[in-house]
Amino acid sequence: MKSQIKRTFSNFFFEYETPRQVLVRNKRVAVVCRIIQMGVLAYIIGWVFMYEKGYQIVDIAISSIFTKMKGVSFTNISEKERIWDAADYVFPEQGDSSFVVMTNYIATVGQKQDKCPELPDGKNKCTSDAHCDEGKYKRHMTGRCINDTSTCEIYSWCPVEDDRKIPDPPVLLTAENYTLFIKNSITFRQFNVVRSNLVESVNQSYINTCLYHPKTDPLCPIFRLGDIVERSGFSFSEIARVGGAIGVLIDWDCNLDLSIRHCKPKYEFYGLYGTGKNEDKEEKPSLGYNFRYAKYYVENGVEKRTLMKVFGVRIDIIVHGRAGKFDIIPTLTAIGSGVGIFGVATVVCDMLLLYLVSKRDFYKNMKFKHTEIGEEKPTLPQSKTERDLPKE
């Protein structure tokens, strides 16, 4: 028993099996087969390894963004001069990755809680109090019909906002010249790499003077609002009037097998819900971007508010960070898959050989050995034959 274990063990260790093969001297099959195999090899090396970098492990960045708008607008509406600075036109104010730059607005100054007639919109005409059912859902009516406007009286912040006409040209058309400063920090946790969009060549003195341009200043983190809008396919005067949403994509595609200095951001701009330029308005409903906000104050003990319907450019900064680095696991997985595909190549070649070549029977006999008579008569001589052959 012990000796048998020993023998099995020594057999396992000192003997190794390797498949027996036929070397087929058939030009056509061989050439086709070599071409297939070299194609597979080229694919594995060229595509999987070189192009797709299949030997790399990939990490997705976690990122943080800080933004700052700069610029001042001057308006002169009905003889009232007014200056707008960043604290006035950016929402929210604290430098988020998603924010709105006001370019147009409808202000309703001095609203207070009161009763006042609805705005006539062509559909809500009334001629007597009977038309003004109290307590309807959307508007809270008092039940009276006001003769002056031929509309029902409602409880509301009064006077009611009149947003039937959007100012044209937009009030803050000079917003085109505002600049946006973006600070972006990304972290590849798996590789313990932290990186900022203020890369090596972007120092303080460069930041003070530069302005982003895809060709001449592709790394400058300061963007002119008008440029962002134009590059995303909008026309500034149109987006300034009704509003719109723009995505700013910061794309990091880093190969950490190279120096970290080559890991640089790329900026891209695109319109988020159609750019308003194509004519398929039916396909892209709900263009424009607006929201309302209120500035509250108290005057003579009465709470009032200034309601602003703000039209503006909403900017969503999106970071897409991806880094690759050599790692043994994906490398071996890729090699393993490659060997598998090599196996497919062999199968294809064999089919060629066994089914398409004229002398296929000959090759079949070379390749296969039969246990001739099946399982019924495995005679000892048969089994002995092959074994004895070398001793013949």
Place this chain on the structure above:
Amino acid sequence: MKSQIKRTFSNFFFEYETPRQVLVRNKRVAVVCRIIQMGVLAYIIGWVFMYEKGYQIVDIAISSIFTKMKGVSFTNISEKERIWDAADYVFPEQGDSSFVVMTNYIATVGQKQDKCPELPDGKNKCTSDAHCDEGKYKRHMTGRCINDTSTCEIYSWCPVEDDRKIPDPPVLLTAENYTLFIKNSITFRQFNVVRSNLVESVNQSYINTCLYHPKTDPLCPIFRLGDIVERSGFSFSEIARVGGAIGVLIDWDCNLDLSIRHCKPKYEFYGLYGTGKNEDKEEKPSLGYNFRYAKYYVENGVEKRTLMKVFGVRIDIIVHGRAGKFDIIPTLTAIGSGVGIFGVATVVCDMLLLYLVSKRDFYKNMKFKHTEIGEEKPTLPQSKTERDLPKE
């Protein structure tokens, strides 16, 4: 030398090797083996390719969201009628993907910087000034004990907020009828596809009238707040009182091998920190959602503020976008792995044949050829035998 290279080269190109195989005629082993192989094949084709779409490359969407609440509430608190519109009850106002809809509040009107007694909460009683140590950490005390309230006097925004009792029923219970409009744009960069949740069938006229319903209107981007709350498992009256957080998931699972028209969003709703319905309050502490904010104003040269403790429904809109498209690399990787698994099947079959079948010795002899005498005596005749055989 040159001719040898030439021969090696021609050998490589005009000769190809294919493994020699034994065809084993053993019904039991063969049937088991074929079943295993067909199982592997079925798995590779059925599961990896058809179900998991292993032939596709996958991209994760980057997305942008814009939201807009609509609806008006009317309150009548101690004879004071008041209207609440979106500018009053949505935080923040600019249409973010994460926002709060106020449903209840505790307002402390006209706070100013002053000295006033602490609110008695059962633990902070004082009977003499000695109990009121000046400069304690959390409250900044003046050092006096006020007799009226039996609490210490503190520096604070006065009067101090009294949030010991949450209004019940919630003040803005009609918030149930507000509607939420969601605009969502997703981008699959790898495939250069941009898509909005306003898909082909959702045109302007449909948006004007529709309301989301999972069965009848699954693509309508307008949601009733009450519906969102109920579908996520909360009871509206409860969440309206103490607040709560709800996730709205927009799920895109697109197969870009089909027409882009089939790439549609699916909306799901779920409670984020327990729905408050199960009784395991001990397990899920800190239910409810509230925050404070202040509206500042100046009255008679004194800065004042109205402090609002806001209870509300916080809605987090989360986009989960995934698109697959045919690509040669994952296809070949899947095939490669499949061939590898086929190899496993062969190994299993061989074990069956060589260890479990009664005539295993016979099959062993068929399959293996020994280099009998080991490495000591490789005699020429031996090696010649096999080679000469065909010429016999």
Place this chain on the structure above:
Amino acid sequence: MKSQIKRTFSNFFFEYETPRQVLVRNKRVAVVCRIIQMGVLAYIIGWVFMYEKGYQIVDIAISSIFTKMKGVSFTNISEKERIWDAADYVFPEQGDSSFVVMTNYIATVGQKQDKCPELPDGKNKCTSDAHCDEGKYKRHMTGRCINDTSTCEIYSWCPVEDDRKIPDPPVLLTAENYTLFIKNSITFRQFNVVRSNLVESVNQSYINTCLYHPKTDPLCPIFRLGDIVERSGFSFSEIARVGGAIGVLIDWDCNLDLSIRHCKPKYEFYGLYGTGKNEDKEEKPSLGYNFRYAKYYVENGVEKRTLMKVFGVRIDIIVHGRAGKFDIIPTLTAIGSGVGIFGVATVVCDMLLLYLVSKRDFYKNMKFKHTEIGEEKPTLPQSKTERDLPKE
């Protein structure tokens, strides 16, 4: 014809092919080969399966965050005592995952739309009106030079903000003692698992008293602001003065093959744009964090605002959730790749055998069978030989 199909079919089912192999008794080759194979096996089992958990399918969490700051600061600036609570110092107020805690500020009280001289900054001196060209881009000048300040008069919110000197020490240095409460809910959709950072051991009574400490209280969701700042590598007094950005990473790495109770968050803190401690100021420009916001009010019918230049700690809470669970597909893919790599091992062994061993010709003859005379003369006897052998 029919019988032929039948025979093919029965052949396919009752016959199976297995490769013929040579058992090579060559100690050196066999040992090397076995070591390589065992290395591959160890790699597949140890690394791919045990360490990298290659048998698991992975899902990335979608998450939702709610934050709440607590704490009060007391300031006494030029005899004016003032209390700051969370509603005063947190931006935005509604408990977002990204927010700013004000630690220092420059307030410009009572600004109104007016004309006033620019702030002298050393570069904008004027001696006559001629220096003050009207309508320049950044500032909107009236065209007058003011003698008192020797600067041009501009349209602006007046008085102009004077931010030449940042208060030192920072006004709200006691912000160090504020506490931050983080509520985080994550969802692994693929596994239908929802989990909150208030795990089993974190109950209401624990929350009321605990404070996060990486060693003693690693699961407490309440953090002291000063601790966060110190742990991320900043000095609090410095960050409080000029501002800075900190990332709080909540890391979930869950093995769902184990009990869900082992799925716990880990908190990490790091400075986002350099911590200001290393001396490479040139490399990391634009340290600090500040933004401006305005509190608007109306006084005697005139709109005014208090402009705040806020310096503060910006905290970005980032969730990195990843869960693995056993799944048959990655398991089989890993096995498949493993078998592929095994194939590589065999190829290496064969090369050893056929090219490096002294008796390589002998082994070559054992392994390969030639179709000697090439494709020209495939004679029947030749093909018959192998077939007839068993019957010899």
